[in-house]
Amino acid sequence: MEKKPLPWLNMIVSEPFYLSHFLLFFSYFVVRSSAAQVLSPENISRLLRWEIQATLAITVYTVVKMVKEESWEAFFADTLFYGKGLLLGVALIMDYHLAFCYFVGFLVLFVSTQQPVYDGLGNSVQLTPLQLETLLTEGNTSRFWLVEFRALCTPTCIRSSRLFPELSVIYSNKNLSFGIVDLGLFPNAAEKFGISLGVGMGMGQLPTYILFDNAVEVARFPEVDFEAKASRTPITKRLLCRYFELDRHLVEYLHGK
Known part of the structure; x- marks a missing residue:
């Protein structure tokens, strides 16, 4: 029996807004692996604490929003906005040049892409x-x-x-x-x-x-x-x-x- 792709995965791949945000967030893992080789042990420890705090914060925020929000569009908009703020804060600990690059990247996405709307009309x-x-x-x-x-x-x-x-x-x-x-x-x-x-x-x-x-x-x-x-x-x-x-x-x- 052929398995159908998950709806959220299909949405990320097919929608430029979600795909571009996913790639930009995913790029942090690439940057993080490179930073581990050049940062001092003290900075690595401080960065790890911030990453744990940011992960816990976004997890709690996501759960709360998933319960409160009535539409997926609002849920994704709020979660992405909060996630951007956390990513900029963590990037600033590594290097302010990196934080500036992420800021420019988010600004470009804001100008060039638009969150897709719900395309159903109901009745x-x-x-x-x-x-x-x-x-x-x-x-x-x-x-x-x-x-x-x-x-x-x-x-x-x-x-x-x-x-x-x-x-x-x-x-x-x-x-x-x-x-x-x-x-x-x-x-x-x-x-x-x-x-x-x-x-x-x-x-x-x-x-x-x-x-x-x-x-x-x-x-x-x-x-x-x-x-x-x-x-x-x-x-x-x-x-x-x-x-x-x-x-x-x-x-x-x-x-x-």
């Missing part, structure tokens, strides 16, 4: 702004439309790209439909729906979720004045369910209201 529909407006105004489709406005060039949208499709699988029905509008492809539509893209589409209000009831907006997350707040609440499936009362909508549909 949600990819829409253009014109298609969305048509569906809302026709009146012969679902009474409620929950729409995610996103741009897949922003880290926040990449991290949460899996949540909305998974919610659509659970909660979509004849009364509630799910749609996705990519403002990276249609940036001019942001003003129409009152969404701030921010500078260079790196910040702003993306992703934004709007619930329409017969073409009328009845709820939005985040709220329009969210920029006045000190920080933005992390997006989770539980938060979206509670905010848009998805359980109530599902119960009302099942009871035929």
Whole structure:
């Protein structure tokens, strides 16, 4: 019986973002073996202590994040970010030139590669702004439309790209439909729906979720004045369910209201 490759191994090999990070992290073992021949015993002992501490820290952090995070995209993003910091710290003990090289390497990867997004749609529909407006105004489709406005060039949208499709699988029905509008492809539509893209589409209000009831907006997350707040609440499936009362909508549909 032919064995299929492990999903995570296939992802590392096929995705430039993960492959390049894996190779850069793996290069530390090559550097470490060479450094053992030139560093003094005292520095080797100090480096070993730091390596043990870094390994324990990243292990604990990984376990905690694996439990708390709701998507693999967010888990990998956080783990890689924390791992980079630990690698730079350990490299700095060996030689500051090496730490600088790793810093430049991570900077090049940041500019040249992008973390892949979850490519499934679930029961949600990819829409253009014109298609969305048509569906809302026709009146012969679902009474409620929950729409995610996103741009897949922003880290926040990449991290949460899996949540909305998974919610659509659970909660979509004849009364509630799910749609996705990519403002990276249609940036001019942001003003129409009152969404701030921010500078260079790196910040702003993306992703934004709007619930329409017969073409009328009845709820939005985040709220329009969210920029006045000190920080933005992390997006989770539980938060979206509670905010848009998805359980109530599902119960009302099942009871035929």
